[in-house]
Amino acid sequence: MNAVRTVLGDVPPERLGVCDAHDHVFFASPRLPGQELAGVRAARAELTAFREQGGGAVVQWTPYGLGRRAADLPALSRETGVHLMAATGLHQDVHYDEDTLAALRGRLAEVFVTELTRGIGTSGVRAGLVKVAGGFHALDAHARWSMAAAAEAHHATGAPVAVHLELGTGALDVLDLLCGELGVPPQRVILGHLNRSPDLVVHRQAAESGCYLAFDGPSRAHHATDWRMPDAVRALAEAGHGDQVLLGGDTTTAAARSVDGGPGMPYLLRRVVPRLARAVGEDLVRRILTRNPARAFAVPWH
Template structure:
């Protein structure tokens, strides 16, 4: 039997609904000074706006060591009705300072932490004296493994995380999300994970759309992986029109295993923290244009069927 493991417990995949496949309710990183997501009430308000835009659930892609606050994520999920699949894992090296304790963890220790988060539950914080994260007396468990690499680079720190992710995947069946910096090295990530025993069908390559290249995306999708398109409203880098046309071009090539998210990711882009455009942008402003461009049926697969398949885990 397979389930989707949310912060409020396991649910049948068919009950998941439309999924925003990449967001962060809490995140603290040395790469984002002054842009921390660390206020439970403001994050609750933002989650409520996402739910109000027609999205039923989200993947919270904040992994170990970046202020993920699982008990408060569960409380936000319960208060707003927004389903949340939390992440274990470790991000790319640049998110961890020179003295961060994770730098001393080998692949086996990382894998053990990932399995613990997925099976037993996450700690209330990532410090050495943390107790279990609980919601109404029940453990708050992760449902996905988040990893990351640098720009055309997989340094030893990141390779150890990918090895650990493969170990944890083999033990739990959980899917692996990989942050691609500027969309680079997708084939290389898939090659490495395949050598480690992970089928591409259990991998999502996040930020693939930061590289506008439909032929390259079709090549990746032909290998069986999922691609994360999460760059809407990033007009400094590319327009929504470019992303819509990229998506249409990939669909026209016969592929649509694309998961949609906003990766808003920082206080200056959350309305509740005083920024913009906010989590509701995906549902309220981008999805109507995407439906008009490629049709309701394809968009529903991207929002419902493909996340459901990716997030299925052994119950």
């Protein structure tokens, strides 16, 4: 039987409710000094605000070594009533020091499998997905190494593989590697940040593989603007791929949290969803928020 692996244990997929399919409760990277998502109180407030907008679940894509604070997630889930999923995996190499990466050589897949099956560190919290990352229009050696480990972990456990696409690029290269060379079923792959590169042809080519396509995070100054996202989702729906679309908020800095004056998690339901509903209808948006993530993240764990 398929189940979603949350920080409180495996649950039936229909229990997720409205799902933010890509966000961060905690996150810390040397690339974002002073903007760490590290406070439990702020995390609780943000999840509460999301819940008050009708949110039911948040998938945290924070991978290995970037401040996941896995031990704090179960209490936050209980206190706020929001289902939380934790991730294993590895981000781009620029987020790590050389010692951290060197310590993972030869054992990366083992680390992923351990965190999926036994738990993250001593927290006992089992990850429910593997997050990896590509580069800008390319896959470097680090990306290929981490994706090979993610594929190995998928084959050992059934876990879905979520991919950070740098500025939304490289989708087809990722699919060629993960699904072609490494044998991960496309329906177990989630491509993130497609809103940042609104190439409708590439979106459709990727969707034809059977993978999930995540439109996650409001616009930034150097990204494609929000007004293009509804058209991209509508094009996918008209081509028969509406059931493969996911939505997320991708809050990665303290300044972006709603409790600190930014859009944060509630923005997804407060502003993005009504805007998208005008373009594709409320029924499809409801499926994108509930049925699609329930399928994307529920697997027959083994």
